[in-house]
Amino acid sequence: MSTVLARQNxxxxxxxxxxxxxxxxxxxxxxxSAMLYFxxxxxxxxxxxxxxxxxxxxxxxxxxxxxATLLWKSIKLGLTVTVISVLVGFPCAYVLAKAIKGKSRExxxxxxxxPFWSNSLVRIFCWAIVLRGNGVLELGLNAILPFEVxxxxxxxxxxxxxxxxxxYLPYVILTSYLALQAIxxxxxxxxxxxxxxxxxxxxxVILPLSLPGLLAGAVLIFVPVVGSFMEPRILGGRVGTxxxxxIEDQFVAVxxxxxxxxxxxxxxxxxxxxxxxxxxxxxxxxx
Amino acid sequence: xxxxxxxxAGKVWLGLILFFLYAPIIVMAFMSFNASQYYxxxxxxxxxxxxxxxxxxxxxxxATRSILIALATTVIxxxxxTAASLALFRFEFRGKRFLQVMLFPPIAIPWLxxxxxxxxxxxxxxxxxxxxxxxxxxVALALPxxxxxxxxxxxxxxxxxxxxxxxxxxxxxxxxxxxxxxxIASGIIAGALFAFAVSFDQFVVxxxxxxxxxxxLPVLIYTSIRKGxxxxxxxxxxxxxxxxxxxxxxxxxxxxxGGER
Numbered sequence: 001m002s003t004v005l006a007r008q009n010x011x012x013x014x015x016x017x018x019x020x021x022x023x024x025x026x027x028x029x030x031x032x033s034a035m036l037y038f039x040x041x042x043x044x045x046x047x048x049x050x051x052x053x054x055x056x057x058x059x060x061x062x063x064x065x066x067x068a069t070l071l072w073k074s075i076k077l078g079l080t081v082t083v084i085s086v087l088v089g090f091p092c093a094y095v096l097a098k099a100i101k102g103k104s105r106e107x108x109x110x111x112x113x114x115p116f117w118s119n120s121l122v123r124i125f126c127w128a129i130v131l132r133g134n135g136v137l138e139l140g141l142n143a144i145l146p147f148e149v150x151x152x153x154x155x156x157x158x159x160x161x162x163x164x165x166x167x168y169l170p171y172v173i174l175t176s177y178l179a180l181q182a183i184x185x186x187x188x189x190x191x192x193x194x195x196x197x198x199x200x201x202x203x204x205v206i207l208p209l210s211l212p213g214l215l216a217g218a219v220l221i222f223v224p225v226v227g228s229f230m231e232p233r234i235l236g237g238r239v240g241t242x243x244x245x246x247i248e249d250q251f252v253a254v255x256x257x258x259x260x261x262x263x264x265x266x267x268x269x270x271x272x273x274x275x276x277x278x279x280x281x282x283x284x285x286x287x
Numbered sequence: 288x289x290x291x292x293x294x295x296a297g298k299v300w301l302g303l304i305l306f307f308l309y310a311p312i313i314v315m316a317f318m319s320f321n322a323s324q325y326y327x328x329x330x331x332x333x334x335x336x337x338x339x340x341x342x343x344x345x346x347x348x349x350a351t352r353s354i355l356i357a358l359a360t361t362v363i364x365x366x367x368x369t370a371a372s373l374a375l376f377r378f379e380f381r382g383k384r385f386l387q388v389m390l391f392p393p394i395a396i397p398w399l400x401x402x403x404x405x406x407x408x409x410x411x412x413x414x415x416x417x418x419x420x421x422x423x424x425x426v427a428l429a430l431p432x433x434x435x436x437x438x439x440x441x442x443x444x445x446x447x448x449x450x451x452x453x454x455x456x457x458x459x460x461x462x463x464x465x466x467x468x469x470x471i472a473s474g475i476i477a478g479a480l481f482a483f484a485v486s487f488d489q490f491v492v493x494x495x496x497x498x499x500x501x502x503x504l505p506v507l508i509y510t511s512i513r514k515g516x517x518x519x520x521x522x523x524x525x526x527x528x529x530x531x532x533x534x535x536x537x538x539x540x541x542x543x544x545g546g547e548r
Contacts, residue, residue, distance in 0.1 A: 009378060012459075016374035020367040020430055021386065027427030028393050028401060031408035035400075038407050046410065092304050095297035108301065110539055115308045117535040119488040121505050122524040125512055126311035129318060129521070136314050166308065173304075198293075227397025230490065234512055244399050251403050251495060261407060264400045275395060 032268075039262035057262035067246065067263065071270070074243040077157075078226040081164045082218050085172045088165070090214060093176035094206075098185075109177065116170035124234050127163045128154065131235070155237030163235045164225055172217030179213025180206070219278045223271050243267060312528060319521035336522040346507060346523055353487060353504040356418065360425040360486035365479040367426075368433030373467070375434070376441040377449075390431040398491035401428070406495045420496040421503065425489055429482035436481055440474025473541045480538035488531055 038044075039058070043051040061067045096109055115123065130136045132154040141149050153159045183206065191201045207214075229244030236242075247267065250260025322333035340346060375383065393401065402424070409420045444467065452462045468475070490505035497506050504527065511520055 010380075013374050013378050013380055016370045017386065020371035020434070021389070023367060023423075024389065024393065024427055024430060027405065027423050029389075031401070031404035032392075032396075034408040034411055035404040044410075088304065091297065092301050095294075095301045099294045099297050100301075108305075110536075111305060112308065114532055114535055114539075115312065117484055117488075117538075118312075118528045118531040119490075119505060119524075121488075121490045121509060122315075122528055123312065125508070125520065125524055126315040128512070130311045130314050136318075166311070169304070169308070223395060224397050227399040229399055230494075230509065234509075244397075247399060247403065251406060257407060260403060264403050268396065268400050271396060271400075 035261045035264060038258050039265050041258045044257050057259045058266075060259060061262065061266055067243070067266075070241065070243045070246055071266070074226050074228075075270070077160065077164070077228075077232075077242065078222045080161055081168065081225045082222045084161065084165050085169045085221050086214065086218055089169050089172040089217070090176050093173045093180055096173070097177050097180035097183075112173050113170045116167075116174075120167050121230060123167060124163050124231050127159065127166065128234055131159050131162070154235065155239060157236070157239060159235040160232050160240060163231050164228065167231065168221040168225065171220045172214070175213040175217035175220065176210060177213075179210040183209050215278055219274065223274060226270065227267055315521055316525040316528070319518055319525045321518065324518060336518040339519050340522045343519065346504070346519070349502055349504045349507040350523070352418065352501075356422055356425060356503060357483050357486040359422055360429050361479050361483045363426045364429035364433050364482040365475060368430050368478060368482075369437050369471075369475055371430075372434050372437040372441055373463070375438060376444075377446075390434055393428055393431050398428075398489075402492040402495040405492065409496065416496055416498045417501065418497070421493050424492045424496055425486040428489065428492060429485040432481045432485055433478035436478040437471060437474045440471045440477075444470050477538045477541040480534050480541065484531055484534050484538070487527075487534070 040053050040055060041051050042054045042056065043049045045051050092112070096105060096112070100108060132152065135152075135154070137153070138149070138151040141151060153162070187205060187209075188201060191205050196204070227244050229242065229248045232240030232242045232245055233248075234240075243263070244267075247260050247263045250256045250263065317330070319336055320330075320332055320334070322331040322335060375387065405420065405424050406416070409415060409423075414420055448466055448470075449462050452466045453459070457465065488505065489503075490509065493503045494506050494509065497503055502510075504523070508520055508524065511517075
């Protein structure tokens with residue numbers, strides 16, 4: 001009887017799960033394996049192209065400093081955007097979680113995370129209009145300030161950073177807010193009644209308790225920024241060459257897919273190391 | 288009430304952030320109603336960019352394609368995702384933890400990596416670029432979101448309700464249809480809206496997988512921006528942002544996001 005039931009259950013489990021997981025395998029996991037394979041080829045194995053196995057795509061990364069420099073540039077961009085977003089976003093999450101109550105809190109929270117779910121490309125395009133020379137920012141500043149200023153941030157690193165912070169800031173606000181909301185107000189009151197000042201409360205009570213959420217937000221920002229290419233392209237112009245844009249070029253301009261695959265895999269390795277390092281904190285943030 | 292100043296400073300900070308988040312979007316929308324092609328002020332109200340948009344078959348075709356792909360993604364990802372969530376909720380089996388972990392790579396790995404990997408693989412198996420490849424990619428990206436959202440809703444479901452229905456003689460399909468699905472309906476709707484948003488706003492993966500001249504709306508916008516932008520793009524961008532924000536507002540209503548209702 002129990003074996004019949006077990007078999008029936010197994011059939012149900014398989015029939016419910018397999019469509020979704022076969023789809024994920026075909027569209028995500030097989031492609032990643034195919035990319036690993038490609039990264040060890042000398043040329044694409046389509047048509048009658050000559051190809052053989054080689055590690056020269058990876059050697060290219062280590063022999064010339066170009067790619068390593070660009071990867072470091074991308075990592076620095078990721079760190080800059082993450083640090084700014086955390087510094088700007090955490091106080092905002094704190095205000096939302098602790099200083100505002102009731103219906104208006106829900107509405108404001110929704111308002112903060114709503115842009116995040118709208119089209120990222122369109123939002124970067126918005127900044128292109130605001131930041132360009134003779135653009136809205138320049139006109140606006142000149143209307144307010146008594147002296148003439150010349151603001152042309154377009155095609156510069158600050159423009160890329162502004163655009164990326166705008167894109168990913170809601171992440172850290174979201175995760176910090178959820179963590180802060182879980183902190184019992186009585187705990188803060190208790191610390192205060194025992195004579196702790198505001199800084200001590202922040203440093204010894206609030207930060208440690210909300211750290212998992214803060215870290216989760218930081219990782220969620222850092223990872224996509226390291227792999228970004230569209231934002232640097234639109235807002236950075238000529239200074240917008242990063243590791244991501246080089247990978248993009250291999251696939252859409254230079255057509256050196258094996259090299260692109262190798263570079264993608266190096267990027268993936270960086271991402272995985274970061275996710276693995278942060279995973280204990282991420283797991284705590286989940287619960 | 289020493290705290291008042293701090294609270295006020297905090298609220299001002301929140302206001303500044305909201306300004307930072309919305310000002311560029313409002314500027315862009317504003318400019319789509321401005322007659323000047325070079326975004327010149329003073330503002331001169333005009334609907335001409337929207338009229339031009341109505342005649343631009345390239346953009347309209349891309350918009351239609353984007354919407355159709357997003358609808359197909361929504362249907363497929365919602366059905367497959369809900370089925371998987373039900374199995375993950377109802378049964379204990381070996382490897383379950385592994386299957387749950389498998390949902391993270393599509394969300395966590397940068398889309399640049401996923402997109403280029405899909406391009407290589409779909410070329411390798413002879414499918415190449417084009418709408419079918421884009422659809423396969425979008426469903427895979429949307430599936431984890433559906434499973435996470437529906438599972439979160441299922442977590443609030445009391446399994447003894449299923450047992451009760453079963454003990455009164457309902458077969459398992461009836462139990463699912465009459466007891467479980469109605470309970471998690473709001474989760475399924477939220478998941479479906481998330482899936483639509485993931486697909487409709489997807490740029491990176493579509494960019495690598497769509498055929499030139501046969502692209503989705505975001506891809507077309509990207510190539511147009513790089514050629515030099517016109518207020519026509521503002522007009523279509525304004526429409527896109529209104530659609531995706533409306534979809535997400537609905538999703539937030541159904542998924543009970545950010546507070547109890």
